[in-house]
Amino acid sequence: MSELEKLVRRRMQEEYAKGSSAERIAQVVREIFENVHASGEQQHAGATEKGADHA
Numbered sequence: 923m924s925e926l927e928k929l930v931r932r933r934m935q936e937e938y939a940k941g942s943s944a945e946r947i948a949q950v951v952r953e954i955f956e957n958v959h960a961s962g963e964q965q966h967a968g969a970t971e972k973g974a975d976h977a
Contacts, residue, residue, distance in 0.1 A: 930951055
């Protein structure tokens with residue numbers, strides 16, 4: 923199981939334990955994926971900038 927899967931499962935369990943609605947749990951999962959996607963874009967942009975420096 924990947925670290926992302928573990929994170930999502932843990933957060934879903936936490937929200938479920940708090941009695942959160944299905945909509946709230948879905949929102950939490952969406953936020954996790956949006957943050958992962960955004961951080962991936964930042965890493966890609968950083969790699970591109972580094973590559974340009976070496977050209």
